[in-house]
Amino acid sequence: MRKAFAAVLLFSLTFTGCRSAFVSATITNNSAAPVTLIEVDYPSASFGVGALAPGAQFHYRFKIQGGGPIKLQFTDASGKAHTASGPDLQQGEQGTLQMNIESSGNISWIPNLTQIR
Template sequence: MRFLPALALLTSLTAATGCHSAYVEATVSNRTNKPIELLEVDYPSASFGTQNLAPGADFHYRFKVLGSGRMKLLYTDSAHQDHKSDGPFLKEGAEGTLAITITLTEINWQPAPTVTTGR
């Protein structure tokens, strides 16, 4: 019977310290005065997006980086003009937060998620 409490403690310690899954928490913000009709963010091995992003709105997405490569943002504005912006280069295992802000004059990417070692 003494074995069960020790096993429970070992299991909970393993769960608390064992696994850590790296991911990027991205937020795309429309800081223009017009809606964005189609938005796509490409990252190594996949992409995400939305059909509409209202002025002043944010779109949140969490993803895991598999492979390495440069990010890209593609979007179509309300005047049906296509826009493209190259983002940071990501390596597999990158993690952190990423803010992509679309303004009337530019697209800001900040900061570039990085790979954390020592796990």
């Protein structure tokens, strides 16, 4: 019985620490008009969405490979392109990142990221 318990304990300890670091990102359009051509560039990759209606959100999960700043680009309803740089991201970070597109065209960044071992 003790050997079975020890085997289960060893298995549990071995695999509870094995998980990849992912960032759950959310882009929210807080403006009163739709935005289009939304692209997020982060170290080693990018993602995007064609359009977000006022108040709409887009969720995406990614893994950071490397390090560097994150950048968000979008086009507002009048056709003006906007680009904003956000926080530096580092490989091994996990958590959440909110990117809010405001009526002024500015982006507010709300990172909640921690480094895992």
